[in-house]
Amino acid sequence: MKQLLKLCIVLSLIVGLQACEREPDTDIALIEKNLKKAVKNAGVTKCNIIILYGERMGIKHTDVDFEIKNGFVSVKRSVNGGTFEDKYNLLFLSNYIIYYRYNPPVLELYFANTYW
Numbered sequence: 001m002k003q004l005l006k007l008c009i010v011l012s013l014i015v016g017l018q019a020c021e022r023e024p025d026t027d028i029a030l031i032e033k034n035l036k037k038a039v040k041n042a043g044v045t046k047c048n049i050i051i052l053y054g055e056r057m058g059i060k061h062t063d064v065d066f067e068i069k070n071g072f073v074s075v076k077r078s079v080n081g082g083t084f085e086d087k088y089n090l091l092f093l094s095n096y097i098i099y100y101r102y103n104p105p106v107l108e109l110y111f112a113n114t115y116w
Helices: 002-019 027-042
Strands: 046-053 056-069 072-079 082-089 093-099 106-112
Touching: 027 056, 027 093, 046 072, 056 106, 082 106
Parallel strands: 046 106
Antiparallel strands: 046 056, 056 072, 072 082, 093 106
């Protein structure tokens, strides 16, 4: 009986320790983490957002303040006296470029078209 009790305790410890292991980051968490790191290292404070429409591009925002949080890039804009927030899902981020020719550097984000 003591052997069975010891075996149950050992198995419970093993199961408990494995349950505490950290889950691997998801794709969106890795994208967010790497993008935040690049932005911080470059000292970026403004961004441009471009939407890719097949072989064409459409500029949605230029030289705007932004925030990267919870898998989205958020930008605020003022229209007709009101403030609105546009969010772009990082899963649709195709590419990003940091332009160092500006002071401070500017982040340019290219998102795949998700409207059509």
